[in-house]
Amino acid sequence: MANExxxxxxxxxxxxxxxxxxxxxxxxxADDAGASTTLISVDTGEIQxxxxxxxxxxxxxxxxxxxxxxxxxFDALILPGGTCNPDTLRQNGDVIAFVQAIAGAxxxxxxxxxxxxxxxxxxxxxxxxxxxxxxxxxxxRNAGGDVVDEQVVVDQGLITSRNPDDLDAFCAxxxxxxx
Numbered sequence: 001m002a003n004e005x006x007x008x009x010x011x012x013x014x015x016x017x018x019x020x021x022x023x024x025x026x027x028x029x030a031d032d033a034g035a036s037t038t039l040i041s042v043d044t045g046e047i048q049x050x051x052x053x054x055x056x057x058x059x060x061x062x063x064x065x066x067x068x069x070x071x072x073x074f075d076a077l078i079l080p081g082g083t084c085n086p087d088t089l090r091q092n093g094d095v096i097a098f099v100q101a102i103a104g105a106x107x108x109x110x111x112x113x114x115x116x117x118x119x120x121x122x123x124x125x126x127x128x129x130x131x132x133x134x135x136x137x138x139x140x141r142n143a144g145g146d147v148v149d150e151q152v153v154v155d156q157g158l159i160t161s162r163n164p165d166d167l168d169a170f171c172a173x174x175x176x177x178x179x
Contacts, residue, residue, distance in 0.1 A: 004179040006034035011074040011102070013040050013066070013095065013118075017084025020049035020057035021164050022112050026078045029171035030178070038063045038074070042092050053083050066094040071101035076178045081113025081133065081163075090121035099124065103157065110159040110174045112166070116140060119158065129153055130160040 010030045014023055027037050041047050041062040049057035077099065079086070089095045099122045102109055111119055116132040117139065119125050126144030130153050137147045151166045152159065152173045159177050161170035 003034040004175055005030060008035045008075045008178060009073060010035045010037045010076045010078060010178065011040050011069070012037055012078045012080065013089060013098070014047060014060075014080050014082075015041050015085050015088040016048040017053075017082050017088060018047060018049050018060075018080050019053065019082035019085070019113060019164065020051050021167065022080035022082065022115075023049060023060065025167045026080065026110065026112070026171055026174055029175055030078070033175045033179070035076075035178070037078075038069075040064050040066055040069055040098075042066055042088065042095065050082055050084070066092065066098055069098065071098060071105050071107065074102065074107065076107055076174075077102045077109045078174065079109065079111040079115035079118055081111075081115045083114050086114050086117040089118045096122045106157060108157045108159060108177050110170070110177070112161040112170055113163050116145075116160060120145075124158070128158055129155040130158055131162050132160060133163055 044065045046059040051057045113133045120143045129146040140147045152169045
């Protein structure tokens with residue numbers, strides 16, 4: 001992973017409660033491949049990451065608030081997981097509009113673990129094949145998605161993975177698909 005993503009602008013959309021490793025590793029993979037990454041959240045300031053959903057991790061400075069960005073500003077989107085993170089994101093109208101605009105422009109979206117909850121809320125899983133953390137699979141099926149239990153799934157611009165154990169494959173696929 002050298003410069004496959006040189007010149008690409010990648011949005012990372014997260015809120016407090018984000019699973020730290022699911023934020024850090026995909027961001028590092030994109031940065032190492034030459035992308036310019038921007039951490040976006042519902043507000044400016046800092047977000048609190050978690051380890052294993054229950055242990056506080058590091059805090060991360062937000063680069064831009066969701067109200068101040070446009071899908072036109074980016075070439076791709078990463079949605080890290082953590083239980084509270086996507087639950088917060090999916091309740092924000094600006095987040096849903098942004099995610100829908102990214103998808104509507106044909107730009108790839110990578111979502112891991114619990115992050116597909118945001119895709120469900122944005123009505124982006126209907127007719128698509130994807131994977132997720134097991135507790136979301138009924139939600140995805142109810143939203144019209146075809147859920148499989150695989151390390152990484154790519155379908156019509158969506159890149160999904162199940163959990164942190166899949167991060168190596170997820171990150172490699174992000175770089176390949178974003179390029």
